[in-house]
Every structure is written in C-alpha cells, then in structure tokens.
Amino acid sequence: MIRKEIRLSGSGGQGIILAAVTLADAALEAGFYGVQTQSYGPEARGGASKAEVIISDQPIDYPKVTTPDIVLALTAQAYAKYCDDINPGGTMIVEESLSADDCPESALRVPILGTAREVGKEIVANMVSLGVLAATLKKHIDKEFIEKSISKRVPPGTEELNIRAFQKGYDMIQ
Amino acid sequence: MIRKEIRLSGSGGQGIILAAVTLADAALEAGFYGVQTQSYGPEARGGASKAEVIISDQPIDYPKVTTPDIVLALTAQAYAKYCDDINPGGTMIVEESLSADDCPESALRVPILGTAREVGKEIVANMVSLGVLAATLKKHIDKEFIEKSISKRVPPGTEELNIRAFQKGYDMIQ
Numbered sequence: 001m002i003r004k005e006i007r008l009s010g011s012g013g014q015g016i017i018l019a020a021v022t023l024a025d026a027a028l029e030a031g032f033y034g035v036q037t038q039s040y041g042p043e044a045r046g047g048a049s050k051a052e053v054i055i056s057d058q059p060i061d062y063p064k065v066t067t068p069d070i071v072l073a074l075t076a077q078a079y080a081k082y083c084d085d086i087n088p089g090g091t092m093i094v095e096e097s098l099s100a101d102d103c104p105e106s107a108l109r110v111p112i113l114g115t116a117r118e119v120g121k122e123i124v125a126n127m128v129s130l131g132v133l134a135a136t137l138k139k140h141i142d143k144e145f146i147e148k149s150i151s152k153r154v155p156p157g158t159e160e161l162n163i164r165a166f167q168k169g170y171d172m173i174q
Numbered sequence: 175m176i177r178k179e180i181r182l183s184g185s186g187g188q189g190i191i192l193a194a195v196t197l198a199d200a201a202l203e204a205g206f207y208g209v210q211t212q213s214y215g216p217e218a219r220g221g222a223s224k225a226e227v228i229i230s231d232q233p234i235d236y237p238k239v240t241t242p243d244i245v246l247a248l249t250a251q252a253y254a255k256y257c258d259d260i261n262p263g264g265t266m267i268v269e270e271s272l273s274a275d276d277c278p279e280s281a282l283r284v285p286i287l288g289t290a291r292e293v294g295k296e297i298v299a300n301m302v303s304l305g306v307l308a309a310t311l312k313k314h315i316d317k318e319f320i321e322k323s324i325s326k327r328v329p330p331g332t333e334e335l336n337i338r339a340f341q342k343g344y345d346m347i348q
Contacts, residue, residue, distance in 0.1 A: 021191055021212070028214040037237060040198050040208035063211060063238055155329040 002032075002057040002140060005065040008129060009050040009082045010074030015126035020051035022130060022153045026145040027055045035063040048078040055140070070136055072129055074112060076100060083107075093132055095125075108132075108173075115168050124165035127154075131169020143170060176206075176231040176314060179239040182303060183224040183256045184248030189300035194225035196304060196327050200319040201229045209237040222252040229314070244310055246303055248286060250274060257281075267306055282306075282347075289342050298339035301328075305343020317344060 006023070008016040017038055024036035035054045052065045071086050072093040073079035079094055083103035086092055092107040094100075096114070110132055116125035127150065134146045147163055154162045180197070182190040191212055198210035209228045226239045245260050246267040247253035253268055257277035260266055266281035268274075270288070284306055290299040301324065308320045321337055328336045 017195055024212070024214055028216075028218060031216070032214075033216075034214035035211060036214070037209060037211040038195070038198070039234070039237070040202040040206075040210070041233065042202075042205070042207075044202060059215065060213070063213070 002055070003060075004055045004070065004137065004140065005068045005087075006053045006055070006070045006072075006133065006137075007050050007065060007068040007082060008052070008072050008126075008133070009048060009078035010125075011047070011078065012044070012049045014074055015123065016049065016074070016129070017051045018153060019126040019130045019133075020053050022149045023133060023146065024053050024055075025149040025153065026141055027053070029148065030141045030145045032057060032141075033060050035060050037063060037065070048075065048081045050078065050082055055137075070133065072133060073098070074125060074129065079103060091136055093129075093136070110169075110172050112169065115172070116165060119165045119168055120161060124162055127162045127165035128169035131166040131171070132173055133169075134166070135170045135173035176229070177234075178229045178244065178311065178314070179242045179261075180227045180229070180244045180246075180307065180311075181224050181239060181242040181256055182226070182246050182300075182307070183222060183252035184299075185221070185252065186218070186223050188248055189297065190223065190225045190248070190303075192327060193300040193304045193307075194227050196323045197307060197320065198227050198229075199323040199327065200315055201227070203319045203322065204315045206231060206315075207234050209234050211237060211239075222249065222255045224252065224256055229311075244307065246307060247272070248299060248303065253277060265310055267303075267310070284343075284346050286343065289346070290339060293339045293342055294335060298336055301336045301339035302343035305340040305345070306347055307343075308340070309344045309347035 024034045027034040038051045067087045069090045076098045080100040094107045096109045096111045112128045134143045151159045198208040201208040212225045241261045243264045250272045254274040268281045270283045270285045286302045308317045325333045
C-alpha cells in the first residue's frame with residue numbers, strides 16, 4: 001500500500017494551501033485517493049501555518065496526518081513548529097536560509113525563496129516548493145499531472161510564471 | 175460547545191474549495207478553531223466534489239465531518255450525492271433550479287446560479303454561496319470577518335465583484 005503524508009508549512013500568505021490543493025488535484029488525476037486539509041486555531045494567527053496532503057492508493061479512512069513522510073518549511077517558525085513528528089525515514093525539506101535547533105539533523109536545504117525571487121517574484125515560492133515536492137514524489141506521480149493542475153488552479157495569465165517556478169524547484173532535486 | 179460541520183458541494187471548477195478556505199480563514203479571525211478539508215478519489219473525477227469546514231470553539235480532535243449541520247449543493251449530482259448524511263436538524267441549501275428524489279424534503283432553495291449571472295459571471299456562484307452560508311452562520315461569525323477574508327483570497331482586482339456576489343447571497347436569507 002502506498003500512503004504518503006505530506007506537510008507544507010510557512011506563514012499565511014505564502015500560498016501553501018494553493019500548492020497543497022494543486023498537489024492533491026494532481027494525485028487524483030494520477031489515480032490516487034487523497035485528502036487535503038488545513039487546521040486553524042488561535043496559535044496559527046500571525047504565525048506558522050500548514051497545509052497537508054495525504055495520498056494513497058487505497059481509500060483513506062483516517063484523514064489526519066500523524067507521521068508526515070515529507071515536511072517542507074518556508075519559515076523558521078514553521079520549521080521549528082512542524083518538524084518534530086516527521087517519520088524518521090522521511091524527507092525534511094527546508095528553505096536554505098533557515099535553521100532551527102530542535103529539528104532533526106538531516107534536512108534537504110534548498111534555495112526556495114532565492115529561486116522564487118530569481119524567477120521574478122517571491123510570491124511563487126509556493127510553486128518552487130511544489131516543484132521540489134514533485135521531484136521527491138516522482139516515482140508515484142508524473143510531473144505532468146502537477147503541471148496540468150497548476151495551469152488549472154493559478155489565476156489566468158499567470159500560468160507561465162508559475163510553471164517556470166515549478167520547474168526550477170523540480171530541477172533542484174536529482 | 176459550538177461545533178458546526180459545513181459541506182459545500184458542486185462540480186470541480188465551481189470554486190467551492192476557495193469558498194470553504196475563505197470561510198475557515200474568517201472563522202479563525204473570529205476566534206474559532208477550524209479544519210478545512212477536501213477528499214479526492216476516483217469517484218470525484220468529472221463529477222461531484224465537496225469541500226468541508228468544521229468550526230468549533232474547542233480544539234478539534236476529530237477532523238472528519240460525520241453529520242453536517244449545513245450542506246450547500248450547486249449541482250444535481252452533488253445534491254444527490256451529499257445530502258443524505260445531513261444532521262436531521264440541519265440546514266440543506268440547494269441551488270433553486272435543482273431537484274433530487276432521494277434527499278430530505280425540506281431544503282432552502284435559493285437562486286444562486288441566477289444571482290451569480292446577474293452580478294456578472296457564473297464563476298462567482300461560490301461567493302453567492304458563501305454569502306448564503308454567512309447569513310446562516312451570522313449568530314457565530316460576523317459577516318465582516320468573511321468579507322475581509324474574501325478580499326485577501328480572491329485574485330487582485332476582483333475583490334469588488336466577489337464582495338458584491340457575497341452580499342447578494344447574504345441578503346437572500348432573512
């Protein structure tokens with residue numbers, strides 16, 4: 001059975017919900033079952049927020065992420081907050097410029113924010129992130145599905161910019 | 175304890191996820207805990223889809239909607255599919271032009287699609303729907319929170335259109 005629990009995290013306004021919804025859409029098109037969730041609470045206001053996706057080849061009974069297989073963090077606050085329940089064999093992906101004392105030692109450090117700025121706007125950091133996640137999941141979901149979902153989900157006229165950011169993120173991971 | 179389980183449903187492309195995320199954002203701002211979820215599976219492809227929000231004044235342990243208090247349906251397929259587990263005391267809201275045999279008798283029938291077209295574009299049916307939901311929830315969440323969330327979540331330049339659609343939906347419910 002394939003079950004992947006994926007957590008995207010950062011601050012509100014970084015477009016992580018859109019990235020997560022896009023990933024879930026693509027998983028559906030690729031034939032998987034999925035659940036996409038965000039939780040809200042007073043602790044989230046003005047601080048770290050996360051969006052989660054569960055992808056499975058079986059119907060998903062329990063929709064809660066318990067031990068994420070992949071955690072991606074775009075801010076120090078999100079990194080510190082959401083790193084600690086990661087599956088020991090899982091993949092921690094963190095924006096290169098960040099560090100956090102209480103997180104597991106091994107993490108994939110990637111220049112997500114810098115790359116987004118290079119592509120043109122820091123606002124596409126979510127799509128760079130999605131590219132990194134797509135490369136991490138490429139054994140299960142062909143990137144074409146994610147590209148198609150991006151084109152469907154981003155505001156009309158912004159498809160090219162967002163796909164370019166996605167590709168840059170994808171290419172970071174060999 | 176306040177716990178409201180809300181289900182928005184329709185077809186993919188009708189913007190129901192955005193409406194649900196916007197509602198959850200507003201609930202957070204209003205001081206509630208929330209969980210916002212969509213499930214994906216082969217049965218969803220090309221057909222009915224739903225987006226759910228749980229709003230509570232207590233931390234939410236179980237993130238699954240089991241007995242929705244409010245169900246809103248924009249298509250006949252979604253109506254037929256998602257009406258049957260509604261809380262017996264709950265509110266069924268359905269696009270006026272639809273009917274379904276196996277759904278509970280009493281439903282609030284509202285001209286959501288027609289109103290969206292009047293406002294200018296059928297694509298704002300999700301915001302008309304959000305207005306209807308806001309009016310239904312007004313004892314718990316002041317509509318101002320939802321208007322603020324709309325302005326933050328819709329593509330720049332479309333705020334006025336979307337707020338107008340929202341207000342039309344809100345005004346339908348006395």
